[in-house]
Amino acid sequence: MESQIELEYEDIKGHADTKMVRFVGDLDATNVETVLEKICNLFNDGFINIIADFKKLRYVNSTGLGILLHFSKSAKEKNGSFKIANVNENVYEIIEIIGATTLLEIYDEVDEAIAALK
Amino acid sequence: MFSMDTQTPYVFKVKFPSDLDYVSPVRKFVAETLAVNKFSPKFAYRSEVIVDEICHNAIIHGSRTVDATVEIECKVFSDRFEFQVNDQGGKRDDIERLKHAMKKSDARLADASQEKESRGLGLEIVRLLSEEIKMEVGEDNMTTVRVVRKREDA
Numbered sequence: 248m249e250s251q252i253e254l255e256y257e258d259i260k261g262h263a264d265t266k267m268v269r270f271v272g273d274l275d276a277t278n279v280e281t282v283l284e285k286i287c288n289l290f291n292d293g294f295i296n297i298i299a300d301f302k303k304l305r306y307v308n309s310t311g312l313g314i315l316l317h318f319s320k321s322a323k324e325k326n327g328s329f330k331i332a333n334v335n336e337n338v339y340e341i342i343e344i345i346g347a348t349t350l351l352e353i354y355d356e357v358d359e360a361i362a363a364l365k
Numbered sequence: 366m367f368s369m370d371t372q373t374p375y376v377f378k379v380k381f382p383s384d385l386d387y388v389s390p391v392r393k394f395v396a397e398t399l400a401v402n403k404f405s406p407k408f409a410y411r412s413e414v415i416v417d418e419i420c421h422n423a424i425i426h427g428s429r430t431v432d433a434t435v436e437i438e439c440k441v442f443s444d445r446f447e448f449q450v451n452d453q454g455g456k457r458d459d460i461e462r463l464k465h466a467m468k469k470s471d472a473r474l475a476d477a478s479q480e481k482e483s484r485g486l487g488l489e490i491v492r493l494l495s496e497e498i499k500m501e502v503g504e505d506n507m508t509t510v511r512v513v514r515k516r517e518d519a
Contacts, residue, residue: 275389309418310421345493
């Protein structure tokens with residue numbers, strides 16, 4: 248049984264190549280493949296910019312972190328970006344302690360991430 | 366809440382099939398047990414991560430047969446949490462990989478983004494969140510990993 252994670256999608260007005268994705272639940276080894284497939288589908292559909300809203304992401308482990316780094320790299324290869332916003336304190340700590348804050352684009356609010364789009 | 370002090374822990378053991386699907390309920394149970402015993406939400410969350418990562422390694426690297434199991438033992442003291450995982454023995458290559466992962470390497474982040482994997486990151490996180498981590502390889506490559514976390518205000 249996979250850990251619970253839901254991905255909710257929203258278009259960003261004025262940014263046709265951008266999709267906002269709300270992560271709801273826990274991101275771990277049991278559901279990274281599902282998340283990988285869904286986000287890769289967005290890249291393949293031409294959404295080269297992804298804004299990940301982590302307001303309701305309760306938990307992430309190293310496997311989940313690995314996939315976030317992969318999304319960031321994949322987006323850059325497509326001249327796009329994978330931006331993260333609204334990260335809760337616990338999730339941020341896991342990202343921070345291994346030094347991944349320098350590899351991921353992290354914003355306090357979704358609006359800031361949208362404003363940073365090229 | 367359970368009776369315990371710095372010398373006498375509340376102890377519980379869980380044995381489950383070597384399958385990642387079992388890790389989520391186990392890690393959440395451990396975190397809830399710590400929260401009930403008045404450890405802070407942050408302590409419980411960090412411990413949940415530790416349990417997750419160590420169990421994940423035991424399942425991935427320490428299970429040679431389909432009916433393999435993983436056994437955890439938790440000791441909850443008033444001032445610390447001790448956590449031990451026993452697996453049933455992995456392949457020699459897996460053991461060596463695990464030993465290698467126990468050694469710090471700055472190259473892992475780059476590897477993680479390259480490989481769509483997070484090999485070694487889990488133990489790195491555990492090391493940074495805990496006061497003590499030890500790994501022992503016994504007969505037939507059976508591996509025991511023991512982690513100690515102290516209460517922040519202890």
